[in-house]
Amino acid sequence: MYQDFAAELAWARRHMPRTAKALAALPDLSQVRLACNMHLDLKMAPLVEGLIERGAKLFLTTCNPTTVQDQVVAHLVAKGAEAMAWRDMSDADWSASFDAALAWGPTHLCEMGADLTARLHQFADGPAIKAGLEATGSGISRLGGVAPRYPIFNWDDLPVKEGLHNRHMVGLTAWHTFFQTTHLTLHEKTVLVIGYGLVGQGVAASAKAYGGQVLVAETDPARALQARYDGWPVVTLDEAVASAEVVATATGAKHVLGRQQLAAMKDGAFILNVGHVAEEIEVPFLKAHPHSQPMPFVNAYALPGRTLYLLADGSMFNLTAGYGDSLNAFDVTLAVMVAGIGHVVGAGQGAEPGLHLLPEPAWRAVL
């Protein structure tokens, strides 16, 4: 993906001044063993390098094998991190990577999706984690079913994270990636956005900016009402799939677009996901049909009487097929994450076990 990795990394560092400032404010981390389960693309490299420079020992796993950039992992391993993550690793290897990270003996966790915490809580014993950090709505929902044995700080729900990254960047970059991947804009196309959280709100607004005629499907009545107030026609999924020409899932839930909806979709429709899990779409159902790849990241599935185009195999489209957030916007997100790590290895490890919102004094200074 990267033409000149070293140059692109230098460019990233140069455009992430808040992250650099937040890293410089961290204390000595030589007593910290941090297991990080996260997207491993270029924009995460300044974070990992900075933590290593502060003395931390790191073990890297991925929250999503389809977004791993192998060059990034190789670079970070050369810098001193341990890692078990590669692009498109098998489910068995992915699962084993969580066990490897826990067996490595972390003192702290930094997660996107709560995989390590969920795995650790399947057993009565395990490494003595002092505190953890969680970045995603999917991870926070998942932690609802766990009674954490250590404090975990949620920074997804900070307005400075979800109100900027989720709301503004995911939609913008998803449709930018759509254009780059398909060479099509959304003009004259009916775009169905499924899920109207902050991600879905941005996906809907950006779809309009890219020329689409937007419909919203949302199961939560309050969010559906909000969509109506924002001016979008709110539809049920089953009624809208037959007319939509582009369908984007943004829910974080599994099996949102199942075989029944897929079989009813319009000939030539595009399907993409920006939620945390590829299982939002019943991809195995599509894969059971004959298919070809007319363009990179575009798979054409021949269903009876129709061809459907699945983008990036249903994984997080903006990260798998595109670059994700702009560097300047992600600089805010990453700086807050660095500040969150500072809190988790400091005052936060004295908090009660359970889920906490990352307190404002911990991150405000990085803005």
Ligand SMILES: NC(=O)c1ccc[n+]([C@@H]2O[C@H](COP(=O)([O-])OP(=O)(O)OC[C@H]3O[C@@H](n4cnc5c(N)ncnc54)[C@H](O)[C@@H]3O)[C@@H](O)[C@H]2O)c1
């Ligand atoms: N692609 C990216 O770069 C990126 C970045 C940030 C977050 N995310 C992910 O995007 C997803 C959405 O994030 P969010 O902050 O908007 O979450 P959210 O939980 O606030 O919103 C999700 C919405 O989807 C709705 N929903 C759930 N099941 C549905 C269904 N079957 N049909 C219609 N609506 C349904 C929910 O009611 C909710 O309003 C999460 O998985 C999150 O991790 C992706």
